Amino acid sequence: xxxxxxxxxxxxxxxxxxxxxxxxxxxxxxxxxxxxxxxxxxxxxxxxxxxxxxxxxxxxxxxxxxxxxxxxxxxxxxxxxxxxxxxxxxxxxxxxxxxxxxxxxxxxxxxxxxxxxxxxxxxxxxxxxxxxxxxxxxxxxxxxxxxxxxxxxxxxxxxxxxxxxxxxxxxxxxxxxxxxxxxxxxxxxxxx
Numbered sequence: 001x002x003x004x005x006x007x008x009x010x011x012x013x014x015x016x017x018x019x020x021x022x023x024x025x026x027x028x029x030x031x032x033x034x035x036x037x038x039x040x041x042x043x044x045x046x047x048x049x050x051x052x053x054x055x056x057x058x059x060x061x062x063x064x065x066x067x068x069x070x071x072x073x074x075x076x077x078x079x080x081x082x083x084x085x086x087x088x089x090x091x092x093x094x095x096x097x098x099x100x101x102x103x104x105x106x107x108x109x110x111x112x113x114x115x116x117x118x119x120x121x122x123x124x125x126x127x128x129x130x131x132x133x134x135x136x137x138x139x140x141x142x143x144x145x146x147x148x149x150x151x152x153x154x155x156x157x158x159x160x161x162x163x164x165x166x167x168x169x170x171x172x173x174x175x176x177x178x179x180x181x182x183x184x185x186x187x188x189x190x191x192x
Contacts, residue, residue: 017035017036018038020040022043022044022061022062025043025044027047028046030048030050032049032050033048035053036053043061044065045061046067047068048069048070048071051069051070051071051072051074052072052177053068055076055077056076058080059074060081061082061088061089063084064105065089066082067089068091069092069110072092072095073172073180074097078097079101080102087106090106091112092110092111092128094170095110095114096113097114098115098116100116101116101117102118102119105121105123106122106125106138107126109125109126109127110128112144113126113131114131115131116134117135118136118137119153120132120138122140124143124144126138126143126144130144130146131147132155136151136153136155137155148160
């Protein structure tokens with residue numbers, strides 16, 4: 001389990017979002033994390049340093065925790081939840097989750113990549129550097145190995161990526177850190 005760090009004193013540091021405590025557990029957000037104003041975090045949600053949660057995401061940690069590691073980016077419209085049994089959601093460091101993904105009670109190890117509109121189900125694991133392609137469905141209990149590329153619904157192994165191929169996907173993390181800094185500095189309301 002990742003330690004998402006201490007919450008910012010008095011709440012969010014230069015961040016936003018709709019934050020709700022549930023049954024005595026409230027989101028813990030590292031001071032360097034960023035949450036878009038329309039994102040919703042409920043209950044036991046823990047965000048690590050530099051993580052960024054984008055517009056219209058919902059992270060609902062009501063019956064188990066959702067842990068997001070350092071520098072991971074959760075892109076617009078993604079829904080992350082847990083189950084009521086043993087499966088919490090554990091997202092490692094430098095993970096990318098594309099727009100409108102569904103992440104449910106699973107484990108995404110460091111540098112995992114989940115494409116736009118993809119679904120990762122209960123008990124599934126994406127190992128370090130593993131990649132689930134856009135609109136893929138990783139069924140309950142399935143495991144994507146290190147540097148494996150899986151696609152389809154249900155997802156199947158397509159190939160193992162080379163170091164160079166996988167390194168290209170890693171460029172998403174620094175891009176989103178830079179974008180986070182720009183939004184932190186320049187996001188404001190617009191008046192016609």
